[in-house]
Each structure stands twice: as structure tokens, then as C-alpha cells.
Amino acid sequence: MSNREAAARALDRMRVMNAKHERKWGRLLWLLVGPGILVMLGENDAPSMLSYAATGSSFGIGFFIPFVLLTFAMAFVAQEITVRLGATTQAGHAELIYRRFGRFWGNFAMVDLIFTNFLTLMTEFVGIVAGAGYFGIPKWAAVSGSILLISGAYLFRRYSSWEKIVLGFALFNLIFIPVAILAHPNWGSIGSAFLTFQPLPGGFGSHTIMLLLADIGATITPWMLFFQQGAVTDKGLSVQDVKQGRIDTALGSLLAALAAIATIIATAPLYLHHMNASQFGAAQFAQALQPYIGHVGAAMFALGILEAGLVAATTISTSSAYAFGEVSQKAHSLNRPFREAKGFYFILFAVLVVAGAIVVIPGFPLEMVVIIVNVLAVLTMPPAIGFLLILANDKGIMGKHANTLLFNILGISIGIFISLAGVIYALTVIFPGFQL
Amino acid sequence: MNTNELTMDLPRNALKNVSLKQLANQPEVVEEILSEQHDALQRTEQLGLRKLGWGLKSLIWVLRLYVIFMVIVVMINIAHTLT
Structure with missing residues (x-):
């Protein structure tokens, strides 16, 4: 660890100690929140918001509203484990997998991460381009402008400054809440959906299962595990901060669930007016919604998609860079200046630039990538959950912070649920007439 | 401390x-x-490699084969959609 990196982390720790000493619990929480909210709102990315929009326009208000809440509860269970792992070991997720399972299994986990991260990053730029397109901004300007904006947050060379800037952007995700209100939803139907998980028009056909899987993929993905554990370590959280880390993760889940449910509600008018919008892009959704939520609402929807892509592009590229640094055992901290962590920053910017460049290639099948990316993220999740649970139960690593029986039951249930959802998806692909 | x-x-x-x-x-x-x-x-x-029993080893292999199978399924799905 360089002098600057250690001093920056120590300064953050001193502020935390000071808040604890003076019993300023609000300030303490402000100092310690970040990774959890960022990871959850970061996962409310462009393809996720498009999945929720497709869900709302295909099924209206019903089954998917409480289902999304359930998926975020699952995300909380998985992400809480990364807080404990990071605080206990002060090591990133990739580093722990390599250390405990060896290079063979570590390489598999990295291939999954790099593959899904890169595809997801491309879809973030699709969201940025589509959102900006609504305002008449050309593709190249949207991509280069967003890369410049993302780079700007790294200029501070401090994890804490970067975190608060991105957090500010991430909270913009809640713009979908006023958009939902502008759609004048039937609040009685929403309340009833929460209680009954109904209605689900058409039952569990292949389209429903695809959206079900995409919505799970919109909340639980491998990059989130790598990002949050890396961020917890970079922030310097210790085992005494696990409680605040939990609050941070729970708060993130709640905010992200609210934004996701709001998106379903906002696009429900398209279902009520029988518009087949399941394959819409971001800008098309905004345009289609205009008669129901007005110009301002449509513009807010497009801005929300743009922001979702921007924040996720930042967090996903950072998660790739953290993983690269951990595996190559090179400097990997946002508290380091560029000259001290060239490899880390190079990967961070390289993935951004390459993914952004692909998106501006004319004729590239972007819609296909958007549809498939969340599904792929879910399908690569079971091994990630497996490693996570094995690590969380490893007494050699976790000591008294190892998983409790309750967390094991919840974690295993999530693993089984996600795996089964994947199997059902496979059945609908192999046997197109398959229906539950 | x-x-x-x-x-x-x-x-x-x-x-x-x-x-x-x-x-x-x-x-x-x-x-x-x-x-x-x-x-x-x-x-x-200081942690070394974790010793994996046959149960855990089989689980990790099953999960890995699951991913490979699912990637093939996704490719089939893409082919279906494109045609």
C-alpha cells in the first residue's frame, strides 16, 4: 500500500472514529454508507430499467411488482455477505477466490465476470445513447461525453470523493418515482398486487419466464459481488462497521426496489392500451409513454435511462478494474493517483472506451445484446453464489463472522431458485411449447 | 486495539x-x-488453498457445467431469434 493510499484511508477512518466518539450517528452513517447504495442503484442499470419497462408494458400492475421486491431481498442477502467478507479479510472477492480455490477455479470465475461485465457495459452505453437520443444528442457525443464525465469523478484521486459523486448521480435513479406518479396509477391495484402476487396475464409462458429471468438478472449479478467487496475494502471498513454496512446495503436495496417498481408502474399504461412494447428501446419507451405522462414525464424517463447507464458504466468498469488488480496483485485503489496504479486505471478506461466504441458501430445488433445480457448474468450467477457461500462459511477466513444458519438457508434457497429459473428458461428454449 | x-x-x-x-x-x-x-x-x-472434499468439488463442477450448458442454450435462443 502506498503512503498516499494508506493516508487517505487513515483519514477516512479518523473521521469515522471521530463520529463514533462524538456519537454523531447520522454523520457516522453518512461516512460509512456508499458501497451498498452504489451497488444496488448501479444494478438498476440501463438494461435493468428496460427490463422493468418491458415488464410493466407487457404485464401491467400485478405479479411482477411484489416479485421485484423479492428479488431485491435476495440481492440484499447476497450482498450483505460481501460486506462481512470484505471487512473481515480486507481483500477483494477475486483475490479470495484465487487464494482459497486456486488459479483453476479463479480463472473460471474471472472469465464469467469479464464476459458478463463487458456485455453489460456495452448495454450501459446503449442506454446512454438511447436516453441522449431522445434529446437529439448524437451517438458519438453521448458516448464521448459520458466517458469524460465518468473520468471526471476519478480526478479527485480519493475513494471517498469518487463515491459521493457517483452516489449523487445514482440517487437520480429515483427520478422514476415522479414518472410513475405522472402515470396516475391505480393505487388500489398496486396494494392488491403486493398482497396477492396477482394478476399475471397469460400465466408462465416462455415470454413471462424470459422477463422473470431478466428481472432476476436486473437485481443479482456476479459483478455486484466483486464490486461491493472491492469497495468495502477500498473504503477501509472494519468488522466494527458491518452493522452500518448492512444498513447501507438494505437502504440500497430499498431505494433500488422503489425505482424498479416505479418503472413498472410508469410503463403500465402501455399494457392498459394494448401496446406491444416488449422490444422497445429506451427512447421508444419514452416516446410511447408521452401521451400518458406528458412531455416532461417522457423527458424524465429518458433522462433516467441515461443516468442508469452512466452510473452502471462507472461501477461495472470499476469492478472489472478491482478484479484485475486483485488477480494480478497490482495496485488497485481509487485512493491511488494514476502513476501509482497504471494497470488499474488502464483497465478501467480501456473497457469503457472499447464498449463505448462498439456501441457507435453502425448496424451492431444492440437490441439483441440488451435482451440477452440480463439473462446471461443470471445464468452465470449459481457458481458465484456457490463460491460466496463456501467463503462465507469458511471459519479460517470469517471466524466469528461466518454465515449463520439463517443466512445459509436464505443463501442456498437463492442459489436453488436462480438455478431452477435457469433450467425453466432452458426448457422454454429447447421445447418452445413448454409452459408451466 | x-x-x-x-x-x-x-x-x-x-x-x-x-x-x-x-x-x-x-x-x-x-x-x-x-x-x-x-x-x-x-x-x-497467510491463508493457503482450501481443501475441498468430494462433495464441494462435485458441487463446483456441477455449477460450472451448468454455466457451460446455459451458454449453449443462450446461443440456441439467439439463433432462434435471428432466424
Whole structure:
């Protein structure tokens, strides 16, 4: 660890100690929140918001509203484990997998991460381009402008400054809440959906299962595990901060669930007016919604998609860079200046630039990538959950912070649920007439 | 010493007014503040490979084969959609 990196982390720790000493619990929480909210709102990315929009326009208000809440509860269970792992070991997720399972299994986990991260990053730029397109901004300007904006947050060379800037952007995700209100939803139907998980028009056909899987993929993905554990370590959280880390993760889940449910509600008018919008892009959704939520609402929807892509592009590229640094055992901290962590920053910017460049290639099948990316993220999740649970139960690593029986039951249930959802998806692909 | 105990010994004003540059010039203070993190990292660095029983090994292999199978399924799905 360089002098600057250690001093920056120590300064953050001193502020935390000071808040604890003076019993300023609000300030303490402000100092310690970040990774959890960022990871959850970061996962409310462009393809996720498009999945929720497709869900709302295909099924209206019903089954998917409480289902999304359930998926975020699952995300909380998985992400809480990364807080404990990071605080206990002060090591990133990739580093722990390599250390405990060896290079063979570590390489598999990295291939999954790099593959899904890169595809997801491309879809973030699709969201940025589509959102900006609504305002008449050309593709190249949207991509280069967003890369410049993302780079700007790294200029501070401090994890804490970067975190608060991105957090500010991430909270913009809640713009979908006023958009939902502008759609004048039937609040009685929403309340009833929460209680009954109904209605689900058409039952569990292949389209429903695809959206079900995409919505799970919109909340639980491998990059989130790598990002949050890396961020917890970079922030310097210790085992005494696990409680605040939990609050941070729970708060993130709640905010992200609210934004996701709001998106379903906002696009429900398209279902009520029988518009087949399941394959819409971001800008098309905004345009289609205009008669129901007005110009301002449509513009807010497009801005929300743009922001979702921007924040996720930042967090996903950072998660790739953290993983690269951990595996190559090179400097990997946002508290380091560029000259001290060239490899880390190079990967961070390289993935951004390459993914952004692909998106501006004319004729590239972007819609296909958007549809498939969340599904792929879910399908690569079971091994990630497996490693996570094995690590969380490893007494050699976790000591008294190892998983409790309750967390094991919840974690295993999530693993089984996600795996089964994947199997059902496979059945609908192999046997197109398959229906539950 | 945990962070709570450590804060008891530090003068309040020193905590409030110290800058990053000042702190970078006091490596011993930095080391003391981050001692908990250093100890944890040291413990992690001493960890070796975990011995996997046949049960865990089979589980990891099954999950890996699951991913490979699912990637093939996704490719079939893409082919269906394109045609």
C-alpha cells in the first residue's frame, strides 16, 4: 500500500472514529454508507430499467411488482455477505477466490465476470445513447461525453470523493418515482398486487419466464459481488462497521426496489392500451409513454435511462478494474493517483472506451445484446453464489463472522431458485411449447 | 486495539483538523489507525488453498457445467431469434 493510499484511508477512518466518539450517528452513517447504495442503484442499470419497462408494458400492475421486491431481498442477502467478507479479510472477492480455490477455479470465475461485465457495459452505453437520443444528442457525443464525465469523478484521486459523486448521480435513479406518479396509477391495484402476487396475464409462458429471468438478472449479478467487496475494502471498513454496512446495503436495496417498481408502474399504461412494447428501446419507451405522462414525464424517463447507464458504466468498469488488480496483485485503489496504479486505471478506461466504441458501430445488433445480457448474468450467477457461500462459511477466513444458519438457508434457497429459473428458461428454449 | 479504544486516546482537535498531506508525513500514525485492517489483511495473506472434499468439488463442477450448458442454450435462443 502506498503512503498516499494508506493516508487517505487513515483519514477516512479518523473521521469515522471521530463520529463514533462524538456519537454523531447520522454523520457516522453518512461516512460509512456508499458501497451498498452504489451497488444496488448501479444494478438498476440501463438494461435493468428496460427490463422493468418491458415488464410493466407487457404485464401491467400485478405479479411482477411484489416479485421485484423479492428479488431485491435476495440481492440484499447476497450482498450483505460481501460486506462481512470484505471487512473481515480486507481483500477483494477475486483475490479470495484465487487464494482459497486456486488459479483453476479463479480463472473460471474471472472469465464469467469479464464476459458478463463487458456485455453489460456495452448495454450501459446503449442506454446512454438511447436516453441522449431522445434529446437529439448524437451517438458519438453521448458516448464521448459520458466517458469524460465518468473520468471526471476519478480526478479527485480519493475513494471517498469518487463515491459521493457517483452516489449523487445514482440517487437520480429515483427520478422514476415522479414518472410513475405522472402515470396516475391505480393505487388500489398496486396494494392488491403486493398482497396477492396477482394478476399475471397469460400465466408462465416462455415470454413471462424470459422477463422473470431478466428481472432476476436486473437485481443479482456476479459483478455486484466483486464490486461491493472491492469497495468495502477500498473504503477501509472494519468488522466494527458491518452493522452500518448492512444498513447501507438494505437502504440500497430499498431505494433500488422503489425505482424498479416505479418503472413498472410508469410503463403500465402501455399494457392498459394494448401496446406491444416488449422490444422497445429506451427512447421508444419514452416516446410511447408521452401521451400518458406528458412531455416532461417522457423527458424524465429518458433522462433516467441515461443516468442508469452512466452510473452502471462507472461501477461495472470499476469492478472489472478491482478484479484485475486483485488477480494480478497490482495496485488497485481509487485512493491511488494514476502513476501509482497504471494497470488499474488502464483497465478501467480501456473497457469503457472499447464498449463505448462498439456501441457507435453502425448496424451492431444492440437490441439483441440488451435482451440477452440480463439473462446471461443470471445464468452465470449459481457458481458465484456457490463460491460466496463456501467463503462465507469458511471459519479460517470469517471466524466469528461466518454465515449463520439463517443466512445459509436464505443463501442456498437463492442459489436453488436462480438455478431452477435457469433450467425453466432452458426448457422454454429447447421445447418452445413448454409452459408451466 | 479496536477503533473505539483507539479514538479514546486521540485528541479531538487532531482528529478534526488533520489533512491528507499531514497524515501522509506521519506513517506511524497511519499505521496505528489502520492496524486493524493490516492485521486482517495479514491473516488473509497467510491463508493457503482450501481443501475441498468430494462433495464441494462435485458441487463446483456441477455449477460450472451448468454455466457451460446455459451458454449453449443462450446461443440456441439467439439463433432462434435471428432466424
